[in-house]
Amino acid sequence: MIYSIIRFPGSNCDWDMYYVLRDVMNVVPQFVDYREKSLPQDTVAVLIPGGFSYGDYLRSGAIARFSPIMDAVKKFAYAGNPVIGICNGFQILTEAGLLPGALRSNDSLNFICKPQKLVVENNQTIFTKRFDLKQTVMFPIAHGEGNYYCDSATLQDLKDHHQIVLRYQNNPNGSTDDIAGIINQKGNVLGMMPHPERASEAVLGGEDGKMLFQSLIESMTQNV
Amino acid sequence: MMKKLTPTEIRDQKLYLQWGISEDEYQKINDALGRLPNFTETGLFAAMWSEHCAYKNSKPLLKQFPTTGSQILQGPGEGAGIVDIGNNQAVVFKAESHNHPTAVEPYQGAATGVGGIIRDIFSMGARPIALMDSLHFGELNDAHTKYLVDQTIAGIGDYGNCMGIPTVGGETTFDTIYQNNPVMNAMCVGLLDINDQQKGAAAGVGNAIYYVGAKTGRDGIQGAIFASTEFSDEQETQRSAVQVGDPFAEKQLMEACLELIHNHSEYLVGIQDMGAAGLISSSAEMAAKAGYGMHLNLDLVPQREEEMIPYELMLSESQERMLLCVKQGFEPAVEALFAKYESEAVKIGEVTAGDRYQLTFKGVQVADVPVHALVDEAPVYHQPSQKPQHISETKKQQYQPKIENLTKTFQAMLQQPTIAHKGAIFERYDSQVQTNTISTTQSDAAVVRIRGTQKTLAMTTDANPRYLYLDPYYGGQIAVSEAARNIVATGGIPLAITDCLNFGSPEDPESFYELEQATKGMTEACKLFDTPVISGNVSLYNESNQQPIYPTPMVGMVGLIENPAWITTIDFKKSGDLIYILGETTAELNGSELQKMQLGHVEGPLFNFDLRYEQEQQELLTQLIHAELLNSAHDLAEGGLAVGLAECAFASELGCDVKTNLTATELFAENQARFIVTIAPDKQKIFEAQVANRATLIGQVGGKRIKIATMDDVIDVDLKNTKESWKGALAWQLN
The missing domain is CATH 3.90.650.10 (PurM-like C-terminal domain)
Known part of the structure; x- marks a missing residue:
């Protein structure tokens, strides 16, 4: 059971994800280079970490989606397997069309890094089943382009299908409907701007993020 | 394009004066060469003998600093200093000022200040684990200062954030005296496996000199000279001397260099950042340190602009470039490694026997100088010093404040x-990436853990220029003491310091007095606290229209917390x-x-x-x-x-x-x-x-x-x- 972490040029939360999975969650992570054309055979989940893939040139995530590995990621997702994109990973997933909407510049136009209270809006997903519905959790954010946008029809669609998984309690960046994280209709592709991997050890200020990884790992173990 | 003068035209028109070379220095260059220097050679000397590269005015003062100790593995003279922290690990750190570029073009000036200090750290073989800054601006009552603050913060943030190195702390103060001369100092801290320690040396006849990273353009030409002169109202024309940063290119370059050092050190003889005075200072220093000569073919230097001349290629301060000395036979392996990171690696020359530093361009030799003359023979000046009037004539009484309410x-x-509260600044920096940040603003010093151990590092940057203005000697003692106090209050034992000495013109006796007294005070404090000065830089000429800044010696200190219970x-x-x-x-x-x-x-x-x-x-x-x-x-x-x-x-x-x-x-x-x-x-x-x-x-x-x-x-x-x-x-x- 391998948790594959996709590494693009400019990814910089790759090791943070790796250490949380290996040292805190005790599962087996493996880096996958963006030039690969396939995922490791035993991959049970794909994680796309934060960072500045291709320096955020053009638009964040806009170039990464053309990387060779993305065909394999899409195939993996279409087959119903779990894919999480965090921060830049979320931006890549929207650019790749695996999730609806887009991430724009924060309305302050500034990068923002600080802990942020989130409300769990859907705990019926493989990624969030350990949380209570409406539970408040604290994850840090660290982004310049985290302002989620979608048109009103898409927003209605997201609501109708319970795709809004996390909302900000105090919207920091202008996101539509306070959206911090969404899931696809099938329920296997999650994108979120906040960083659960930065909130998985008490010594770093909180452990709420662990529950997200626990949910995923339990879902994987039960599937076997 | 610049017009190239002949050696006699340079002499007759005194071009060297414009480049900051004095009459005496010009004569010394003639003596070293035994002839008149040509256009390119004059440029090389102007850069290498600038205050920024040669410390010609500050060297006698810097010599007082304690630089050794049982914990010190590397003091000043390399990319950064290194301190042993046990278990075969070491902490590597250095600070650098980018005041002049930040004054002229704050976003790029600040960004490239951060980029440069990061390269110094990874050039030693260390992975950068934290950034800090020390910023001093004018009062927030005019639009220009607000713009400077905003863009400086944006520049620092965008570079560090993209590199994935957390900015964990720093200080920002405001005072009218910095209105036209903001101070922007950046510090980087890295973690080193002692077996990976590198030096910037180019030894072994026939070994290859490799240029890696971004292409060379005309940006930042004469940056070191620019940093060694005062501002006047014509400063706007100096905008072209500011470099442009690309943190994505540096991230790729860093990963490539660290892979080379950590996994293939057998390919490598030495490595150095191309920082101030670009290709000339890195290559000449690498040769001089190793005691060899060097030949470079400038046609091979990757260029992003057309028709660049040798003078420009050598003095450009284009960013995200490193110079390597690669062992003969490993050239293809090094090129393949850098190609993996889509970073360029080009052989531009080789190590030679003897002491000649030679450049060819389009088949013609354009420079042939003794490398030691460039690197080690810059004149050293003992400037006159005089107690500032505001100190000697001050009323000997303490301020009696009025507190009505x-x-x-x-x-x-x-x-x-x-x-x-500095949240408006600090929250624009990613302070948590790498998931080792235990405390930023909750403690007097920032706390970063060393993964896999019980140890944490405490780090701080401090300067209180107001104290130094009133009394540079005690102010210098206080600067070091305050940094130590912050480390100690956080539970750490101070290890060593780095510094940025931001002062006015050394040619002004009052400013020189401040530098002399401040360094004397710092020296005494460093000796008492057993915190040697392991790296740093000097930024003089921080003045506009004869108005110097307050004496601002930034002290960056790192301490070790052995037991997590002591945090x-x-x-x-x-x-x-x-x-x-x-x-x-x-x-x-x-x-x-x-x-x-x-x-x-x-x-x-x-x-x-x-x-x-x-x-x-x-x-x-x-x-x-x-x-x-x-x-x-x-x-x-x-x-x-x-x-x-x-x-x-x-x-x-x-x-x-x-x-x-x-x-x-x-x-x-x-x-x-x-x-x-x-x-x-x-x-x-x-x-x-x-x-x-x-x-x-x-x-x-x-x-x-x-x-x-x-x-x-x-x-x-x-x-x-x-x-x-x-x-x-x-x-x-x-x-």
């Missing part, structure tokens, strides 16, 4: 931009905890934030300072922390006891009830060597036995108000409201 004075103090933060922990003050408070207000707030400037003789007493106080605090008696500790700095107590409360959501036998004025005194500590009530006996009479009980933690009673007046304010206005003050003033 203590609560109002307290609240006004909390709104001062230097005191106010100490400033926030009040529990209602009922007892609050003590360590150290003595007097009514000496010269140099204080209160004097600055009320008069608009500081003046008079600085308050008394005793270095030995400071050390004793720090040792006491360390004993208390190691005995695990303290629930919190905070050093007292700008704004004195009143502000210090407020900061402990703001960090915690818990108020305090304090009664002191001080006067209202003394609440704002900035005597050094003081701490506020809190303890659990059940530890009172053992604590008081340990401190004897060296700490005074002043109150208790608890409640929703900050209450501070003095002999003559009382502060009594609502915690939440006061915190909100302290938190919002800077953002409001930046708008």
Whole structure:
């Protein structure tokens, strides 16, 4: 059971994800280079970490989606397997069309890094089943382009299908409907701007993020 | 394009004067070569003999600094200094100033300052784990300063954030004196496996000189010379001397270099950043350090602009470039490794026997000079020094503040931009990437863990230029002491320092006096605290139209916390905890934030300072922390006891009830060597036995108000409201 972490040029939360999975969650992570054309055979989940893939040139995530590995990621997702994109990973997933909407510049136009209270809006997903519905959790954010946008029809669609998984309690960046994280209709592709991997050890200020990884790992173990 | 003059035209038209070479220096160059230097050679000497590269005015002063110690693996002279922290690990750090570029083009100036200091760290074989900064701006009352602040912050943030290196702390102050000359200092800290330690040396005849990273353009040409002259009203024309940064390119370059060093060190002889004075300084220094000559073919230098001439190629300060010396036979392996990171690696020359530094371009030799003349033979000047008039003629009395309404004075103090919460700046930096940041603003020094060990590093940057302006000697002692105090209050043992000496023109005797006295004071403090100076830089000529900045020696200090139980933060922990003050408070207000707030400037003789007493106080605090008696500790700095107590409360959501036998004025005194500590009530006996009479009980933690009673007046304010206005003050003033 391998948790594959996709590494693009400019990814910089790759090791943070790796250490949380290996040292805190005790599962087996493996880096996958963006030039690969396939995922490791035993991959049970794909994680796309934060960072500045291709320096955020053009638009964040806009170039990464053309990387060779993305065909394999899409195939993996279409087959119903779990894919999480965090921060830049979320931006890549929207650019790749695996999730609806887009991430724009924060309305302050500034990068923002600080802990942020989130409300769990859907705990019926493989990624969030350990949380209570409406539970408040604290994850840090660290982004310049985290302002989620979608048109009103898409927003209605997201609501109708319970795709809004996390909302900000105090919207920091202008996101539509306070959206911090969404899931696809099938329920296997999650994108979120906040960083659960930065909130998985008490010594770093909180452990709420662990529950997200626990949910995923339990879902994987039960599937076997 | 520049017009190339012949050697005799250079002599006759005195082109060298424009490039900062004096008549005497020009004669020395003639003597070293035994002929007139040509256009390219004149440029090489101008860069290498600039203050920025050669420290020709500051060298005699820098020599006093202690630079060695049992813990020091590498002192000044390489990309960065290295300190052993045990278990085959070492911490690598250095700070650098980018004041002139930041003044002219703040976004790129600040960004490339960060980029440059990061390269210094990974050139030593270390992975950068943290960034810090030290910023001094003018008052926030004009649009240009607000623009400078905004763009400087954006530049620092965008570079570090993209590189994935957390910016964990720093300081920002505001004073009119920096209106036209902001100070931008950046520090980078790296972690090194001692087996991976590198040097910037090019040895072994026939070994290859590799240029790796970004292409060379015309940006930053003469940057080192630019940094070694004063600003005048024509500074706008110097915009072309500012470099442009690309953090994505540097991230790729860093990963490639670290893979080369960590996994294939057998390919490598030496590695160095192309920083100030670009290709010339890196290549000449690598050759000189190893005792070899070098030949470079400039046609091979990757170029992004057309028709660049040798002078431009050698002096460009284009960013994200490194120079490697690669062992013969490993050239294809190195090229393949860099190709993996889509980073260019081009062989541009080789190590030669002897001492000649030779450049060819389009088949013609364009420079042939003894490398030691370039690197080691810059003249050294002992500049005249004179006590500044404002010190020699000052009235010998302490400032007598007027405090009509203590609560109002307290609240006004909390709104001062230097005191106010720095979230509006700090939250624009990614402080958490790499998931090792344990504390940023909750402690006097930032705390970063060393993964896989019990150890953490404490780090801080400090300068209080107002103290130095009033008394550069004691101010220099205080700068080092304050940094040590911040490390100690966080539970660390100071290891070493790096510095950026930001001063006015050394050719002005009063400015030189400040540099001389400040470095003397710093030297004494560094010796006493056993914190050698392992790296740093000098930024002189920080003046506009003959107005120098305050003497601003930034001290960047790193300390080691061996036991996680010793990590100490400033926030009040529990209602009922007892609050003590360590150290003595007097009514000496010269140099204080209160004097600055009320008069608009500081003046008079600085308050008394005793270095030995400071050390004793720090040792006491360390004993208390190691005995695990303290629930919190905070050093007292700008704004004195009143502000210090407020900061402990703001960090915690818990108020305090304090009664002191001080006067209202003394609440704002900035005597050094003081701490506020809190303890659990059940530890009172053992604590008081340990401190004897060296700490005074002043109150208790608890409640929703900050209450501070003095002999003559009382502060009594609502915690939440006061915190909100302290938190919002800077953002409001930046708008």
